[in-house]
Amino acid sequence: MTVANAEIAGELVAPLTAGPGWAEEVRRLARERDAVVLAHNYQRPEIQDVADHTGDSLALSRIAAASDASTIVFCGVHFMAETAKILAPEKTVLIPDALAGCSLADSITADELRAWKAEFTASGHPAPVVVSYVNTTAAVKAETDVCCTSSNAVEVVDSIPADREVLFLPDQFLGAHVQRITGRANLHIWAGECHVHAGINGATLTAKAQADPDADLFVHPECGCATSALYLAGAGAVPAEQVHILSTGGMLDAAKNTTKASVLVATEVGMLHQLRRANPEVDFRPVNDRAACGYMKMITPGALTRALVEGRDEVHVDPDTAARARGAVQRMIEIGRPGGGE
Template identity: 55%
Template sequence: MERIDELRVQADAVILAHNYQPPWVKKLADFCGDSLQLSRLAATHPRSTIVFCGVEFMAESAKLLSPSKRVLLPASGAGCSLADSISAAELAQWRSGYPDAIVVAYVNTSAAVKALSDVCCTSANAVEIVNEIPRDRTVLFLPDIFLGSYVAERTQHPSLKLWMGECHVHAGISSANLEERIANDPDAELYIHPECGCTSEALYRASEVPGATIRLLSTTQMIDEAKKTKSRHVLVATEVGILSDLMAVNPITRFEAVNPLARCPYMNLVTPDSLVDALENGVGEVSIDSSIAERAAAPLLAMLDPGLRPWRFQ
């Protein structure tokens, strides 16, 4: 840790860690958060090098929003099964069937897919963004089918079409897992990330089961809720890396995973050696093909600045 501290100063670097990173990485990081918070921070932070402890699409987003900075990903091969569930060629083909559609891409997508999209979203703002799109416009929402179904239910947008992608970690948190956990502790509060396979079951319970305390939340919203909750026991449906953050902000409540096996292999690829290698030798520098970089930044900027959303001037 001392070596990393020295190198961070020498490299003029800020270390950012996603909420799903293991506790030792979060302890070392200058800032922790979700991918959107961290990308925003990367763009405004005065240091010239960003070390992004997360996965590829997150480091790419940071680079798209901060093109003049050096962005390092100290985790070789840190992909994402959700981002891999749609390619640029597949999106081009889907889009060709709906020439007037607005394409809403979750941030968990490659730069090449973002380059073919109109606006990005996160789990925290997907409902707000789709709600803003005129009801007579077709909307192509990608790539997560569970988040898409949640957005469809919440917005009732009449022309929302969903891509059938999923994250293998969140899809593995099933309705059966949720039912079993609730049966063992019917009074527990529930925090559900809308990417999970149990989202529909959670929505059903939220509307049909009197007294059920169910919240559909992004990771940052979970941390905010954890600070306020008076519940003695909360069941959490998302990647298990978030549990250490929830316990840190609220040591009194018991936070438990709906599926304790929901650990993302890609989020656990940072090692002390890979961090040193990144800081000392610039290993893992992110570069984005200049032919797509500008187009890929546009939907991220449209997410951050409502004035840039295409339906406002088309």
């Protein structure tokens, strides 16, 4: 009896942990279903290790669209699986746990975005340009003019005529970072946040940096401590060349090339697995070792096994919504380098 096919009273008992033979069974099941398994950088290490591809959500969605596989199993949170479906509408897209949500994506709804846009037009202003982070629902993307990632948000905003009002959503910390770089006064920022990144605060970062003054700092722009990192550099507390504000993809590139003995990492702790694989000689340490996304960790070995055996949970996006959302993503790709993702 295989791991995936164990039954008690006719009910499938999926493995809770990655026991002996689990990875081989997952790969066999994926072949049988003609599926490609994708895992986000914040997933559990065992999920990352068994996946065909690991990366940020946009990069994985583009891999999904280009794949010959008829089924995409997206180990991430719900908006990521939606984005894969938007870019690959002809494919079956499964998420191993449909309840794996995202506090950042949930911080704005399509109705709230429509109301925000209406505020500007009602006051006599021309219709604003809406820039949405890819970490949003399909419905919000459908109300968006152009999407962005954390690695190309500055490029996207810079591409918009200087006299146009811009609504940037939903992450206030990424928005602040973009405004800091562009100096754009007519950039209006939604007050949303990722609860995990917001909890990585400046005081903790400062203490860790002071305890290891030679360490490089890899800081995600969604973090509440991004401003503190730049302040430390500006005040000379940490050499400016040691402070790096990076997307997850940017962190991975930097990890491969760093010559530092240690690096302090301010993002969700799942990213450490990929960084350590990229450069085992470096001591990568979390700024906050409790910065784990409970939604990301809902994708367990058992959940992945069930998705492959039972074909659940399938992700659907209304075709009209998907078409409008796809336009916003494609305009982003046309404007600037979207690689590196969120």
